Amino acid sequence: MNSTSTQFVPSRRMGLCEPMPQVGMWNDYKENNCMHASQPVILEVDSRFDNQSEDTSHGTVGPSNKYDQEENKPVDKVMRRLAQNREAARKCRLRKKAYVQQLENSKLRLMQLEQELERARHQGSYIGGGLDTGQLGYSGTTNPGIATFEMEYGHWVEEQNKKIADLRNALYSDIGDVELGIFVDGGMRHYFDLFAMKATAARADVFYLMSGTWKTSAEHFLSWIGGFRPSELLKVLMPHLEPLTEQRRLELSNLRQSCQQAEDALSQGLEKLHQILSETVADGQLGEGNYLPQISAAMEKLEAMVRFVGQADHLRQETLLQISRNLTTRQTARGLLALGEYFQRLRALSSLWASRPRGSA
Amino acid sequence: MEKVRKLTSEKGVMIFSKSTCCLCYAVHMLFQELRIKPYVHEIDHDPDGKEIEKALSRMGCSGPLPAVFIGGELVGSTNEVMSLHLSGSLVQLLKPYQNLS
Numbered sequence: 103m104n105s106t107s108t109q110f111v112p113s114r115r116m117g118l119c120e121p122m123p124q125v126g127m128w129n130d131y132k133e134n135n136c137m138h139a140s141q142p143v144i145l146e147v148d149s150r151f152d153n154q155s156e157d158t159s160h161g162t163v164g165p166s167n168k169y170d171q172e173e174n175k176p177v178d179k180v181m182r183r184l185a186q187n188r189e190a191a192r193k194c195r196l197r198k199k200a201y202v203q204q205l206e207n208s209k210l211r212l213m214q215l216e217q218e219l220e221r222a223r224h225q226g227s228y229i230g231g232g233l234d235t236g237q238l239g240y241s242g243t244t245n246p247g248i249a250t251f252e253m254e255y256g257h258w259v260e261e262q263n264k265k266i267a268d269l270r271n272a273l274y275s276d277i278g279d280v281e282l283g284i285f286v287d288g289g290m291r292h293y294f295d296l297f298a299m300k301a302t303a304a305r306a307d308v309f310y311l312m313s314g315t316w317k318t319s320a321e322h323f324l325s326w327i328g329g330f331r332p333s334e335l336l337k338v339l340m341p342h343l344e345p346l347t348e349q350r351r352l353e354l355s356n357l358r359q360s361c362q363q364a365e366d367a368l369s370q371g372l373e374k375l376h377q378i379l380s381e382t383v384a385d386g387q388l389g390e391g392n393y394l395p396q397i398s399a400a401m402e403k404l405e406a407m408v409r410f411v412g413q414a415d416h417l418r419q420e421t422l423l424q425i426s427r428n429l430t431t432r433q434t435a436r437g438l439l440a441l442g443e444y445f446q447r448l449r450a451l452s453s454l455w456a457s458r459p460r461g462s463a
Numbered sequence: 464m465e466k467v468r469k470l471t472s473e474k475g476v477m478i479f480s481k482s483t484c485c486l487c488y489a490v491h492m493l494f495q496e497l498r499i500k501p502y503v504h505e506i507d508h509d510p511d512g513k514e515i516e517k518a519l520s521r522m523g524c525s526g527p528l529p530a531v532f533i534g535g536e537l538v539g540s541t542n543e544v545m546s547l548h549l550s551g552s553l554v555q556l557l558k559p560y561q562n563l564s
Contacts, residue, residue, distance in 0.1 A: 353551075360549050363496050371489025378483065409486055409527075409541075416542055420549045 213453035217318070221256060247306025254299050255316055258292070259449075265289055266442035273439060279431045286431055289438040293422060297415040300328065308407045318452035321445065327368065327414035332421035333361040335441065339425070342440035343433050353428050357421070364417055372410055379403045464518035466511060471532040474502035475560040479519060479530040481507045486541050487529040493544070497554060498561050501531075533557065 265288060272285045304311045314322040324330070336358040346354070382400045386393075426434045471477060476494065480487035482505045494501045506512035506528070516528075524530040526540035533556050538544060547553040 356551055357549060360551065363493060364545055364548055366496060367489045367493035370492045371485040374488050375485040378485065403483075406485055413486065413489075413541055413545070417545055417549075420546050424549050 210450045210453065213457050214450060217453050217456065218256060218259075221252070245307050245310075247303060248310050251299060251303035251306070251311075252316060255296075258296055258299065262292060262442065263446065265292055266439065266446065269435060269439050269442070273432075273435050282435055283431045286426070286435050286438060289435075289442070290422060290426060294419060297419055300415055301412055304408045304411045308404065308411060311411055312407065318449045319455065320448040320452040324448070326365065327372065328411050329414060329418055330445075331365060332417055333358050333365060335418075335421065336361060336425070338444050339437045339440055342436050343429060346433075350428055354425070357424055357428075361417070361421055368410065368413060368417070375403065375406055375410065464514060467515055467518045467522070470502075470504060471537075472535045474532075475534060476500075476557065477502040477504060477532045479504050479506055479515065479528055479532075481505060481528055483507065484528050490529045490531065490541055490544055493548070494557075497557055499557050533560070 265285075269285050269289055272282055300311060310316070312328050314325050314328060317325065321330075324334070326334075336354065340354060340358075343350075343354070379400060382403055383393075383396055385396050385399070425437060429437065476499055478487060478491060478494070478501050480491070480503050487503075491501065491503055504515075506515045509515065519530045522537055524537060524540060526542065529540060529544075531538040531540070531544055538547065538556070544553065547556070
């Protein structure tokens with residue numbers, strides 16, 4: 103018989119019939135499993151066992167033939183106490199786990215709040231015009247359009263968190279599809295609101311929008327032309343839309359492929375724009391100190407960037423619409439919830455990363 | 464405009480483009496990915512370019528270039544092409560013209 107983990111169970115079964123091997127096993131257990139989590143249990147047992155004067159405990163409990171019927175009573179009590187201890191220890195562990203979980207959640211929430219506060223502080227200085235620095239990642243001059251966007255985006259994220267919580271409650275409650283549909287519509291429209299905000303901001307400063315510094319670091323790392331990559335979004339969502347009919351699964355798979363093709367096409371177009379921009383700026387004589395014609399020409403090219411950002415957001419919007427067209431209300435709700443939580447995790451990851459302890463700074 | 468009508472009815476899949484327009488290039492790349500070789504007419508290299516642009520907006524092409532025609536019918540600009548592609552309809556429209564040079 104091996105002596106790992108909860109081996110008291112089989113011993114209990116055997117207990118009344120074969121007390122002797124049982125005793126031996128307890129000893130083995132104690133000796134071989136000092137690091138076992140239920141060590142406190144063993145210790146308790148030992149101390150109790152040692153105090154039982156009617157037992158064979160002349161200090162140690164070695165293999166002996168002294169056990170007979172009347173020894174079974176204290177054995178019973180001990181077994182019961184062992185079981186109670188086990189249960190108590192288990193409950194204690196569960197409570198501790200729940201407590202730690204709660205602490206960690208609170209910690210993440212705190213970090214998120216701190217980040218939002220930081221953002222708001224920066225906005226304050228941004229609007230005040232006191233900072234003319236590109237190092238902060240904002241546009242070098244005070245740009246009211248961008249300041250507005252920053253503020254609105256902060257509100258958008260807060261609103262998004264509320265919407266996700268509401269959607270989660272709605273999904274796990276008993277409400278019907280019509281009511282659930284209201285939450286779904288609200289969720290979709292919220293994303294479309296963001297795209298509209300971005301379009302306005304792109305006209306104010308497309309570089310700022312493309313740079314993605316207004317997003318958290320993890321979101322930024324995973325972004326494509328100023329936002330999420332539609333095909334990647336589908337990959338994240340698909341498992342949460344099950345169960346799907348074969349036809350639906352095929353439709354979604356085709357949608358994903360179409361997204362990838364569209365993304366590739368836009369990426370290639372943007373690549374070409376990079377080349378053209380570089381060539382335009384480098385045109386003519388470099389070194390003569392007169393470059394107004396070149397940068398004037400380049401200004402036109404920058405206008406094209408605004409169209410690209412707009413096109414990428416249009417692709418995102420179309421993807422969301424196309425997903426919802428192919429699915430039931432409940433499926434779309436689950437998809438929106440999964441998507442919302444995915445971005446929340448990325449934001450939380452960014453907070454955690456930003457606050458990780460560094461070495462000697 | 465006669466020129467536009469002639470071109471669009473002759474060429475199965477065609478894109479009115481500008482050589483400097485990168486979104487036009489993107490749409491061209493998409494068609495190539497779908498194994499289509501569209502006829503691309505660069506209107507900045509066409510002396511009648513301005514006329515063509517006016518004609519296109521009269522025909523209902525709301526946005527800037529590119530303007531895409533399939534089988535003589537105006538499909539639209541980048542937005543319309545992308546929407547059609549995501550809904551799966553673009554491939555259906557292009558089927559007759561795939562793999563033809």
